[in-house]
Amino acid sequence: MKNVYVFKVALKHVKGLWRRIEIRSDQTLGNFDRIIRDAFNHDTWDHLGEFYKERWSQGGYGEIYPDGKGSGTGKQIEQLGLSEGDKFGYVYDFGDEIHHILTLEKIMEPEKGVKYPRVISKNKPNYRYCETCKKQGQKTIAKWICIECSEDKESDVILCEDCMEEHEDHFVDEILY
Ligand SMILES: [Zn+2]
Ligand SMILES: [Zn+2]
Structure with missing residues (x-):
């Protein structure tokens, strides 16, 4: 019985950032929401998520809270009625409306001993370099990225792990590659 769905999940408004995610057909949109949050460094303590068919403005599958609750949580992947090649949104x-395009690439047999859902691959990272070190x-x-300093200087202040320590009291955000 084939029951693992392989999705390519790509950010809609940022080119070149995607993750390939495998999820079982009996797992839920709540499970999917959680792994997308993890894979794209989204918060797991704040903000709502929602899956939708074509346009979010036309309604979605229901809200998902960061704690995994909400009306959109319980639907199983197989209940979406997707075929290979189909797309939908998250x-x-x-x-801020950070939209993702989800493409069902393949439906396949599960592998023994694998814990789903999981991220199996991602885009090649296009690294940026610490400005303090560069100097x-x-x-x-x-x-x-230090959001506060970036706003002050009106250009991105991006930092490595060590140099970030000087900005510890500032509002910093992890850079997604
Ligand atoms: Zn540095
Ligand atoms: Zn700073």
Whole structure:
């Protein structure tokens, strides 16, 4: 019995950022919401998520709260009636509206001993480098962006793990690759 769905989940408004996710047909949109949040560094303590068919404005499958509750949580993947090649949408954060396009690439047999859902691959990262280190002639991958300093300087202040310590009291966000 084939019951693992392989989805490519891509950010709609940022080019080149995607994750390939496997989920079992009997798992729910609540399970899917959770792994998308993890895979894209979205909060798991704030903001709503919702899956939808074509346009979110035409209504979705129901709200999903960060704690996994909500009217859109219980629906099973197989109840969506999807075939290979079908697309649907997911929105995270009803204020900022971060939209994702989900494409069902394949339905396949489950692998023994694998815990689903899981991320099996992702886009090739297009790394940016820490600006503080750059000034000292070093090339270190930036992991954080300081939102406060970026707003002050009106350009992205991006930092490696070590250099982030000086911004610990600021509002920083993890950079998604
Ligand atoms: Zn640095
Ligand atoms: Zn800062």
